[in-house]
Amino acid sequence: MKAAVFQGVEEPLEIQDVEEPTADEDQVVVETEACGICRSDWHAWKGDWGHIGVVPTEGLVFGHEPAGRVVEVGDNVERFREGDMVTVPFNLSDGTCQHCRDGRGNICDRMVPLGFLQMAPGAFAERFPVREADHNVVKLPDDVEPVNVAGLGCRFATAFHGLVSRVDVTPGDWVAVHGCGGVGLSAVHIADALGANVIAVDIKDEQLWAAEELGADEIINATEVKDTPQAVKAHTESSHGVDVAVDALGVAETCKNAVNSLGKAGQHLQIGLTTGENDGNVELPVDNMVMDEREFYGSFGMPPNEYDQIFRMMSRGKIDPGQIVTETVSLEEVPDVIGNMGNYETVGIPVCNEF
Structure with missing residues (x-):
């Protein structure tokens, strides 16, 4: 079968014929119908994440935002049958730990992260296996198009889990989203659906215009203001600051800007992982955080048991992940899409849907 295969750090992925996967007793094999192309793929391809143990090796198949159809079921799998339409969270768990x-x-x-280590080959392929299927695989509603939910494996789900389960967003709250790539636009859309007043911050007008379409009430181009946190605060009541700030990019500047845009008792939500430049460490205004009782939260993917919350909101028209999908490409185009992400010109979520 065909797959996009890692050749080494910053070497173009190659489309190759690779061995067909087979299902072990606790696995399923999924035929890929759509897979989001994520900036996380780019970070791994760049070699940015050695400090968190993500060190791709030659021959790895990337791809961690899949939707597809089950085509083989292991003997011990009870919850799934051939023909089921499913998605898969990228952070595959074993189902047994506390x-x-x-x-x-x-x-x-x-x-084990799907598409980042050899033991969990990813979905930039015609088919891919999933470990501990009864615990990790999520069945899709009948009326959902695979392309429209390709971001659920990572970006949309991470933003949803963070805003719904990690921090407290209530109607009327002020939420600032710093960085409006795929996960940032997802956060804007979700925060708007939760009834928040949303401020979107980025350095590119195209991303900010997309944020407006997805529900942002205010937009700030950080290159056009002297002090980004103060520009955010100016939009809030009495300029006190936002209730929730999201860093959806993962660089030192956006993280600090997000924390500094908070009001007293505000909550910071860190979604973006840092790059090799920061190696996971960002200097923060700790004393101000202590005196203002600001809180710092992380969001890392989403557990399978929370997906029904997304599906319920989708069925009622509250959210639509498909609005963030901006481009569909073939498997042969995936290497170029990933390689070009360094230009930071991608708006929304590109999806591979031709295998």
């Missing part, structure tokens, strides 16, 4: 038992499989002690 976090899994507590409904937080996204931070499983033995988590």
Whole structure:
């Protein structure tokens, strides 16, 4: 079968014929119908994440935002049948650790990231296997198009989990989203659906215009203001600052700007992972955070048991992940799309849907 295969750091992925996967007793094999092309793929391809243990090796198949059809079922799998339409969270868990038992499989002690390590080959391929299928695989509603939910494996789900389960967003709150790539636009859309007043911050007008279409009430081009946190605060009541700030990019400047845009007792939500430049470390105004009792939260994917919340909101027209999909491409185009992400010209979520 065909797949986009990693050749080394910053070497173009190659479309190659690779061995067909088969399902072990606890696995399923999924035929890929759509897979989002994520900036996380680019970071891994660049070699940015060695400090968190993500070190792709030659021969790895990338792709961690899939939707597809089950085509083979292991002997021990009980919840799925051939023909089921499914999606798969990128952070594959084992279903047995304490976090899994507590409904937080996204931070499983033995988590394996789909499409980032050889033991979990990804979905930039005609088919891919999924470990511990009964625990990790999520069945899609009947009326959902695969392309429209290709971001659920990572970007949309991470933003949703963060805003719904990690921080407290209530109607009328002020939420600032710093960085309006795919995950940032997802956060804008979700925060708007939750009834928040949303401020979108980016350095490119195209991303900010997309944020407006997805529900942002105010937009700020950070290159056009002297002090981004103060520009954010100026939009809030009495300029006190936002209730929730999201760093959806993961660079030191956006993280600090987000924290500094908070009001007292505000909550910071970190979605973006840092790059090799910061190696996971960002200097923060700790004393101000202490005196203002600001809180810092992380969001890493989403546990499988929370997906029904997304599907319920989709069925009622509250959210539409498909609005953030801006481009569809073939498998042969995936290497160029990933390689060009360094230009930071991607708006929304590109999706591969031709295999």
